[in-house]
Amino acid sequence: MKQTQLLDGKALAQRLQSELKEQIQKQTLIGRPPGLAVLMVGDNPASAAYVRNKERACTNVGIASFGQHFGVEVTQSQLEETIHRLNQDERVDGILVQLPLPEHLDGVALLHQIDPDKDADGLHPTNLGRLVRGEQGLRSCTPAGVMRLLQEYQIPLKGKQAVVVGRSILVGKPLALMLLEADATVTIAHSRSPDLGSITQSADILVGAVGRPGLITADMVKSGAVVVDVGITRVTDASGTSRLVGDVDFDAVQNVAEYITPVPGGIGPMTVAMLLQNTFTSYLQRHQ
Numbered sequence: 001m002k003q004t005q006l007l008d009g010k011a012l013a014q015r016l017q018s019e020l021k022e023q024i025q026k027q028t029l030i031g032r033p034p035g036l037a038v039l040m041v042g043d044n045p046a047s048a049a050y051v052r053n054k055e056r057a058c059t060n061v062g063i064a065s066f067g068q069h070f071g072v073e074v075t076q077s078q079l080e081e082t083i084h085r086l087n088q089d090e091r092v093d094g095i096l097v098q099l100p101l102p103e104h105l106d107g108v109a110l111l112h113q114i115d116p117d118k119d120a121d122g123l124h125p126t127n128l129g130r131l132v133r134g135e136q137g138l139r140s141c142t143p144a145g146v147m148r149l150l151q152e153y154q155i156p157l158k159g160k161q162a163v164v165v166g167r168s169i170l171v172g173k174p175l176a177l178m179l180l181e182a183d184a185t186v187t188i189a190h191s192r193s194p195d196l197g198s199i200t201q202s203a204d205i206l207v208g209a210v211g212r213p214g215l216i217t218a219d220m221v222k223s224g225a226v227v228v229d230v231g232i233t234r235v236t237d238a239s240g241t242s243r244l245v246g247d248v249d250f251d252a253v254q255n256v257a258e259y260i261t262p263v264p265g266g267i268g269p270m271t272v273a274m275l276l277q278n279t280f281t282s283y284l285q286r287h288q
């Protein structure tokens with residue numbers, strides 16, 4: 001059987017970060033580094049790890065961090081005031097609210113408060129509207145990471161059948177629009193689509209973005225397909241050992257797919273690379 005090729009998001013993300021570091025070092029005219037504020041609420045261990053990861057990546061490339069970590073008791077209006085202050089702060093080019101938030105907070109309302117030109121996550125309605133219209137704007141990080149990885153491996157998209165399994169505003173919906181923009185024929189399916197396997201079987205490009213481990217099995221994948229796994233779930237086995245798994249049954253699907261992303265080391269690192277890129281884009285645009 002033909003060997004599948006790994007789409008190595010970790011390696012590409014590292015290279016993109018090195019390139020970004022050089023670009024930032026060359027930008028001496030503005031007189032300050034780009035700045036990113038990551039707002040985190042509560043003590044969800046996975047979120048705390050992702051935020052640390054983002055701040056470490058910022059340090060590595062030369063982006064200043066203005067992040068704030070709030071206790072779970074913080075109110076909606078305290079967070080909104082913080083966002084308003086960061087919108088006015090000239091040192092800050094990107095603002096994001098780490099998700100998920102505790103139940104008592106309205107994440108969408110917070111997102112609406114972020115200046116769209118500082119929306120490093122690309123999730124503000126203005127930026128999503130720009131995506132729908134095919135206009136320039138800050139693009140959502142995970143879908144942008146998927147597109148950049150496919151581009152790196154020169155995966156043809158024009159005229160191809162793409163199936164995105166997952167309809168979240170964070171990944172599924174914006175990714176479907178980006179694939180459409182690249183001239184793919186796009187289907188959005190989800191965990192409640194009847195006979196999901198017959199839909200995914202038609203895919204030249206198949207994306208799993210539901211967050212349900214093992215949802216996509218080998219019999220659901222067309223031979224020679226490109227399989228992108230956006231799901232990242234931590235599972236613990238009977239012996240108490242924990243590991244990260246995706247939506248795709250990697251061991252079986254790698255025998256069918258031509259290309260496949262691993263978890264970890266696939267789309268996760270690309271999300272962070274695109275966040276840094278968005279912050280730098282916003283920095284340059286705000287000084288033009």
Ligand SMILES: Nc1nc2c(c(=O)[nH]1)N[C@@H](CN(C=O)c1ccc(C(=O)N[C@@H](CCC(=O)O)C(=O)O)cc1)CN2
Nearest residue numbers: 050096097098099100121141232264265266268269271
């Ligand atoms: N405001 C946002 N919140 C969340 C987003 C987002 O894009 N914006 N996405 C996810 C979490 N996330 C970024 O925030 C994220 C998840 C995973 C990774 C990553 O690099 N994963 C590694 C494994 C890391 C590990 O060992 O735990 C990998 O897949 O190789 C980066 C970012 C939800 N919230």
